[in-house]
Amino acid sequence: MAKKQPAKLPATVTRRLGKVSDVDLAKESGIDLETIRTARQIRGIQPRLWTAWKAKDIKLLGTMSDVEVAKRVGVTKTAVCRKRQSLGIEPYGESRKQARHRWTKKQLAWLGKISDAEVGRRVGLDATTVATKRESLGIEATRKGRAARKWSKKELSWLGKLPDAEIARRMKIGRRKVIVKRRLLGIENPTVAAAKARWTPEVIKMLGKMPDAVVSEKTGIPKSAISAYRSRHNIRIKRKQHVWTREDIEILGKKSDAAIAKKLGLKPSTVAAKRRRFKLPTAKGK
Template identity: 35%
Template sequence: MKTWTDEMIALLGTESDTALGDRWGMSRMTVARKRQSLAIAPYDLKQGGFQRETLFRWSPENLALLGQEPDATVARRLGISRRAVYLMRLRQGLDPAKRAPRVYTLPPEAVPLLGKLRDAELAHRFGIPDDLVYRERKRRDIPKLQDEKPLSEALLADLGTDSDRVIGLRHGVHYSKVRQLRLKRQIPAYKRPNRKKMAAGGTATDGGHRR
């Protein structure tokens, strides 16, 4: 049975379900069900800056990525949908990249780094699943890497008052950590006020009706 680590949960919604599934060796639906159970919104593939994929220009460097990595990974790198990558790869006559075989054992050279690097960072460095690093660290009773600096009261007070990304930039903390802290404290995500309604004389919550 899949073990969901804190690091994995913090990444839900920050990348596509397919890309995370490829990284963790599980299906897209497994990731989607876990994300939905935690009421986390799906990753917006258009947030990379491309409002329409038809405006995207395939440079030689971008084309060179096709077939070398999974379509979902290429899509995440380029900020476009997986389907756009899939169609272009077919147009180029390229076969899909072969998924790396599932790793069930921790490389010996990774063992000394357990607890000295974040589980996700260690997994990325050796190309192994995050949950494998987590299980092996727990089996050896090695505590996870703690933040070098304690969380400030100002950061905790800011949770939910602005987007996780903005708060992270403000306090020098990765936005996934901000999201994790907010979810752990059951603080709802920040909702940006409706400027049009406020300009019309209403508030963000009263639907624009004056009292």
């Protein structure tokens, strides 16, 4: 069979083989990518960013996953796979590795009490193999070298009844852990639940029909909470518009705005606006 001859390429393209990626060179020259790649391979030119395999790197093949080898050597997973296959090395498998390892009682006692990575370091296995063994025995993982905290019935009964911060303080754990546990059990935040419970249809009907202060006195809900709820739901207070009589207009400017406002049940600013509309001077102290 005749040896395949290198593709004829312009000298400017040939000089750049291996110096730039095949993809970039194909785009720049307008030549088919496969033609560029074949020409480079026939000439024995290594691709750009190619990493030469060292003896210590080759020893890693088959002792761990291709992904892990790729991270350590600094190449792609595909490059590791091709190199391993070219050397006839079987791929690494956690199941085979685990089958070869004989777990002692002491080593099994570590599972779930210290991290999988630490167990792997002690017994000479990777963390994935340790995790597989641990999960097969139904043992929960531990974090940061400590066993996961178990909730007692009393502590679980606090969820939804006490604030998350208070539960965290009593249990001496982070509030975030309390929130996660409560959500996993489908328990609503007690603060949110209490807030929802206070806004009954009867209370909502009052909003806008009477001042917030009056609603607060009748329901016991803070005035600020009522005002905030109205603002969120775009509920405006419906005030009756005052009908100004001739007698009301005649006293404008003769008595103070505050005195007139008190008499008519209006705000002093409303009286002042009406007075200015008629271009009447203020009567302070009267």
